[in-house]
Amino acid sequence: MSVIASAPAQDAAGTRGVSLELSGLHRSFGATHALAGFDLALAPGELVAMLGPSGCGKTTALRIVAGFDRPDLGAVSLDGVDLTPLPANKRDMGMVFQSYSLFPHLTAGQNVGYGPRLRKVSAAERDRQAEELLELVGMAGMAGRYPHQLSGGQQQRVALARALAVRPKVLLLDEPLSALDAKVRLQLRDEIRRIQQEFGITTLFVTHDQEEALSMADRVAVMRAGKLEQCAAPAELYDRPATAFVAQFVGTMNHLPGQVVGAAKVRVADRELPVDGACPAEGTEVNVLLRPESLDLEPAAEASAAGRPGEGQVMLATFLGATTRLTVRLGDGTEAKADLPSHRAVEFPVGSAVRLAPAPRPVLVVERG
């Protein structure tokens, strides 16, 4: 297992990161295999995001770790100790749910104190802890408010404080931001990350939002049909996806028609590029996967715009700030997206004829079916 450099596990609140291992998890619901041999290992203090399309089994995996569901096969272990037979209330995990989960009949402070109260912590000590944790999540002085007096973002902050109050060995986040509006989501994203690093707490985070996963996690585990597709640091996942699925799922990806022309060589848009990873036999028609930022444009002669491979017409220019995304429709009808520095993008106004110029870097290919 590759241990990714992350903030050192500090002892800020008496917690210490533990390692978490999910091995060979299988779980079926009737005929659906939610998990089909899922493995994942988290280093102490690491934040791993589970990312995947809906129905890929990421929430099932999280619920099995929390103890709300049992695997048909496989095990969950903390620091090498098997947790699988333990019920949820004996696992010492802190969980933040997607839906608002605060106890409606308790104040914010009492919600935070719920776990400590079960552990026989004295009332005065609970109040002090709750105040401290609420301050940590930016809710100082709000201990007396009831959940219905709080906004969605505030409720999730309290939920985070409540999860931390039991000094959990592992923090589990089940799409905690997905019910919030965009602005609050961004703020809370950074704060969760800050707090997680401050506590040095091992964290498993489920999300379907790739931006969220890439920006928060030490490593991102991309899941597909109940299995781990790839688990790697965000930059590695983006630049060196292990499979075509990961490449397509993470970030924007162009699929350009090409043909294998030799040993690990593919011809696309009138250029030959080296192939990274599996390469079909010579002559096979393939789709070449290219990121918008590795596609450059060159001016083309108007007359040939409809004919030669890799030539087309700019259909749309989307200004993104430093870069502008140009959508080009090729002669065969495929669309390609190219990100150019905005000052260069003005050279290719909408309607102009262009030729694609892929950067000469190794590319992934998938057979066209």
Next chain:
Amino acid sequence: MTTISDTEPAAAVTTPARDKRGLGLRRVRWWRVVVLGVLAVYFLVPLASTFWFTLYTPGTHTFSLAPYGQMFSAQGFGTSVRMTVEIALVTIVILYLLLVPAMIAVQLRLPKLKPVLESLAMVPLVLSPVALVVGVQTVLGWGLDQDPGTPLFQLAADLQNQSFPLILPIVYVVIALPFAYRSLESGLRSVDLKTLVEASRGLGASWPVTIWRAVLPNLRSGLLSGAILTLALVFGEYTISSILQFLPFSVWIVQDGQGATSGQLAPAVSLLSLLLSWAVLFLVSFLGGRRAVGRPDRSS
């Protein structure tokens, strides 16, 4: 709120623009008064007439509050009221011990059984109390046909103990089932039970603690309204208890109450019991409402 960076409004108070529709609203208000007036006549005239009847003696043209004084000293009043209250409480306890775990289990683990539970709970609505009590009487009769001293005989005798007939709460549980079910059902629907339970379990609470501390407090209004309906039902139930020859409050009003002077006692008692149930109703809904909004922190 200085440390909060969220800019979304927390529980914003909205004031609907009423002025624009002022004219339409006035007409609506007028109709409201009419509807309310008709209802008031329908409900209040019988009550007022009853009250008048208990006060006024036509023969002597005198007014007197005497029937209200007499009832407390009337023979059997205290006994029958206490017995009815006890029966009602036992009914509510049995009902909830059966219903709450069943409904929570069905909601969380066996959602497919929900229609079954629902139709089962509704069956008593179409069940005539007379048919029910005749069946109950027959079964109790089998027990009493046994030789005295056998367990079955003893059971049948204990169930029909005159000072506390346990058979009544048992039968009332069946009759009150639809009302309690509906109340609890609406309570359950207003909370996200699964998330509440999982949040509580995840924080380290066992199942009983989860039910007690996380679930029941949030079902409070449903539990309260179910309990009030059951209480009212037990206080008003006559058919079953009178056929089985017990003497709870409702039967006492009819049998013994009417024997008193000029028949004024029975309506006086009825009025008073009505007022008392209203008082309980108001008290309970007031307490329930207030505690739901802002309960003083008693745990710390």
